[in-house]
Amino acid sequence: MARKREFDEEHVLQQVVNLFWQKGYEATSMSDLTTATGLQKPSLYAAFGDKQALFEAALRRYNHQHAQRMDRLLQQDKTARQSFARLFQYVTQSDDQHQTEYGCFCINTMVELAPHDERFAVLTREHQMYLSALFTRRLERAIVEKELSSDYDAQAHAQTLVAGMLGLTVMLKTNPDPTFIHATTNILLSSLLP
Amino acid sequence: MARKREFDEEHVLQQVVNLFWQKGYEATSMSDLTTATGLQKPSLYAAFGDKQALFEAALRRYNHQHAQRMDRLLQQDKTARQSFARLFQYVTQSDDQHQTEYGCFCINTMVELAPHDERFAVLTREHQMYLSALFTRRLERAIVEKELSSDYDAQAHAQTLVAGMLGLTVMLKTNPDPTFIHATTNILLSSLLP
DNA sequence: TTTATTTTATACCAATCGGTATATAATTTA
DNA sequence: TAAATTATATACCGATTGGTATAAAATAAA
Numbered sequence: 444m445a446r447k448r449e450f451d452e453e454h455v456l457q458q459v460v461n462l463f464w465q466k467g468y469e470a471t472s473m474s475d476l477t478t479a480t481g482l483q484k485p486s487l488y489a490a491f492g493d494k495q496a497l498f499e500a501a502l503r504r505y506n507h508q509h510a511q512r513m514d515r516l517l518q519q520d521k522t523a524r525q526s527f528a529r530l531f532q533y534v535t536q537s538d539d540q541h542q543t544e545y546g547c548f549c550i551n552t553m554v555e556l557a558p559h560d561e562r563f564a565v566l567t568r569e570h571q572m573y574l575s576a577l578f579t580r581r582l583e584r585a586i587v588e589k590e591l592s593s594d595y596d597a598q599a600h601a602q603t604l605v606a607g608m609l610g611l612t613v614m615l616k617t618n619p620d621p622t623f624i625h626a627t628t629n630i631l632l633s634s635l636l637p
Numbered sequence: 638m639a640r641k642r643e644f645d646e647e648h649v650l651q652q653v654v655n656l657f658w659q660k661g662y663e664a665t666s667m668s669d670l671t672t673a674t675g676l677q678k679p680s681l682y683a684a685f686g687d688k689q690a691l692f693e694a695a696l697r698r699y700n701h702q703h704a705q706r707m708d709r710l711l712q713q714d715k716t717a718r719q720s721f722a723r724l725f726q727y728v729t730q731s732d733d734q735h736q737t738e739y740g741c742f743c744i745n746t747m748v749e750l751a752p753h754d755e756r757f758a759v760l761t762r763e764h765q766m767y768l769s770a771l772f773t774r775r776l777e778r779a780i781v782e783k784e785l786s787s788d789y790d791a792q793a794h795a796q797t798l799v800a801g802m803l804g805l806t807v808m809l810k811t812n813p814d815p816t817f818i819h820a821t822t823n824i825l826l827s828s829l830l831p
Numbered sequence: 832t833t834t835a836t837t838t839t840a841t842a843c844c845a846a847t848c849g850g851t852a853t854a855t856a857a858t859t860t861a
Numbered sequence: 862t863a864a865a866t867t868a869t870a871t872a873c874c875g876a877t878t879g880g881t882a883t884a885a886a887a888t889a890a891a
Contacts, residue, residue: 554744567810568811568813575817603824608804613744616752626797635824
């Protein structure tokens with residue numbers, strides 16, 4: 444055979460995620476990516492394809508990790524109310540610098556690319572649907588456990604919680620008064636998880 | 638004096654709004670703007686300054702018009718419930734092609750520029766605060782008119798409605814199943830305007 | 832009409848964009 | 862060790878980026 448790769452694809456891809464997450468697609472140049480990863484352009488192109496393919500690989504990786512994180516957050520507490528309180532707490536006051544500074548990579552892509560590229564519309568929509576399914580499952584469990592009444596529409600409320608999380612995430616980008624975020628979170632939780 | 642301008646600044650600026658609204662800041666080139674407006678670059682630079690100043694002028698124009706439209710929508714119906722139903726209807730099913738295709742120019746800017754440019758963070762935050770104030774006023778009127786109970790927290794609910802509208806607007810960019818949008822809208826209205 | 836002033840149009844600038852051809856360095860199989 | 866194969870590094874490509882110098886065209890006041 445031949446020479447071995449000198450870099451770890453997973454590690455490099457994570458650095459690509461962080462950069463696209465922070466700056467978006469258009470504002471990130473291939474030069475930015477070479478300096479961030481330490482690789483030269485031919486290595487990046489050989490390993491991932493062109494800029495768009497690289498972005499897509501990064502987004503897929505992010506979505507996978509993000510979904511896992513959301514699921515984990517929802518399983519930590521006994522009640523759905525506590526679970527979603529923890530989830531909104533994570534979204535609005537995470538220690539993770541990327542989460543608070545740059546929001547959600549998938550949401551950023553929904554705004555920047557989904558309206559102009561059907562492939563990214565599909566990719567981001569599927570992630571939202573997946574989150575919605577996670578939320579629904581958690582709410583259905585709460586119905587079984589008698590936390591919520593049996594006529595509670597788990598799916599509709601799950602979708603609304605996703606939309607609320609989405610709105611809060613975008614709102615955070617303008618550095619609003621924390622009381623705004625607090626009040627909104629409290630109303631969402633108390634109104635949607637009665 | 639001297640020669641007169643051959644173009645109408647307001648008309649040109651509206652075309653600039655439409656282009657930045659559709660494509661965002663980075664993806665819109667000065668060449669795109671000259672072809673869309675019919676002006677040459679020196680004319681654009683003389684009238685509005687550089688690309689960033691032109692974008693800011695466009696966003697200010699949009700925000701002004703958007704705020705007026707939101708206020709008008711909220712005054713058309715007798716009840717707050719009907720008013721916000723009409724507002725969400727406008728956001729999710731407007732005839733206006735720009736509204737449905739490209740969402741909200743201000744929200745797009747919150748995602749693309751606010752995290753990296755404090756000036757746009759301020760500009761977009763102030764618009765959200767203004768909308769929140771409009772919503773609050775409408776809800777307070779509903780309290781006076783006995784539609785809502787006197788212990789209803791108008792401001793907190795207004796902020797939550799803004800966040801919900803924001804989330805729905807971003808969600809729409811992925812072309813989700815209309816039943817998703819319908820369900821979310823209904824839950825938001827029934828939960829936040831009891 | 833002359834003069835002063837401003838807008839317009841053309842052409843151009845260095846810098847950067849995404850992407851690649853080429854050649855050298857490295858490593859494995861034979 | 863020799864041959865084959867692959868990754869790397871350098872250098873480069875045409876196209877486009879935001880922005881401007883220059884000069885012609887047009888219009889006002891004198």
